[in-house]
Amino acid sequence: MVGEDNVELAEPMSEHTTFEIGGPADLYVMPDDVEELREVLRILDEAGEPRFLLGCGSDLLVSDAGYRGAIVSLTEGLVGVNAEGKELMCEAGVPLREASEMACELGLSGLEFACGIPGSIGGACFMNAGAYGGCMADVLKSVRVLLADGTTATLPVDELGLGYRKSRIADEGMVVLSATFRLEPADQDRIRETMDDLTQRREEKQPLDKPSAGSTFKRPEGHFAGKLISDAGLMGYQVGRAAVSKKHAGFVVNLGGATAADVHAVIEHVQHEVEHDFGVRLEPEVRFLG
Ligand SMILES: Cc1cc2nc3c(=O)[nH]c(=O)nc-3n(C[C@H](O)[C@H](O)[C@H](O)COP(=O)(O)OP(=O)(O)OC[C@H]3O[C@@H](n4cnc5c(N)ncnc54)[C@H](O)[C@@H]3O)c2cc1C
Known part of the structure; x- marks a missing residue:
């Protein structure tokens, strides 16, 4: 169960956002796995404590006063991955860049577009992250979510309501637990070339x-x-x-x-x-x- 080791008090959010901005969160909780996450959310919800799910903090501006409630961070504990054939399963806290790198190493094409997006799998599903003509909707097979009533469901991609920077996940307050990608076998050197090209284009244009x-x-x-x-x-x-x-x-x-x-x-x-x-x-x- 979550203990002293995975809870911080008055944690500065500037240390958990790519903006490097944000005052303290009252509570900062890092569940070790999906079961702990469910338990933490149940306890917080029953106590009526405001809570916010944090991935890599790469799409967030946290106020200078910080957050009165609990930040539930997924990037420390929910980091499991599993590859089987053309499919790659990643838990919500896995950095998208790592998933992209892993797919390349496995000779699987589809996640090249994601190599420079500094978000987590959960955050990327939440807003259908995309770049250079690709997006999550193109490569996801399904997403395992925790619903508001505490039950879990595996939703196929066409039931996620993914559009430009939007999803049912965001609209209905679902929690992404993991995502499974359906990728295509391809020459590893070609995949790497595409990723290098996109990285170079990003470095040239973006600050x-x-x-x-x-x-x-x-x-x-x-x-x-x-x-x-x-x-x-x-x-x-x-x-x-x-x-x-x-x-x-x-x-x-x-x-x-x-x-x-x-x-x-x-x-x-x-x-x-x-x-x-x-x-x-x-x-x-x-x-x-x-
Ligand atoms: C330099 C830079 C370049 C970027 N380039 C791109 C780009 O090319 N394309 C693009 O789309 N975005 C880009 N982004 C924005 C950002 O990386 C993406 O939006 C990313 O998907 C956010 O993921 P995150 O884990 O950081 O989410 P966070 O910032 O941690 O959270 C964002 C939202 O997602 C929710 N969320 C996080 N995890 C979960 C979960 N498990 N379940 C439910 N909700 C969850 C949060 O509650 C929050 O509402 C860029 C950002 C930076 C800093």
């Missing part, structure tokens, strides 16, 4: 040397957020220590020591200016907590 949560805004229909922001003259726009990246206008970056309030101020200004100039309302892709 990977600075903390961020990736693309700050969703792609508005018929536009690219980065282009609208740069056309509005906002590249480099800065509040405190947060700024619109000078390398890729779609990213708000932490220049070192940024607060969540700085990032919010940049986001709101960008939304206002882009709407004023082009009549397009940018919706944040990054999720706010606390």
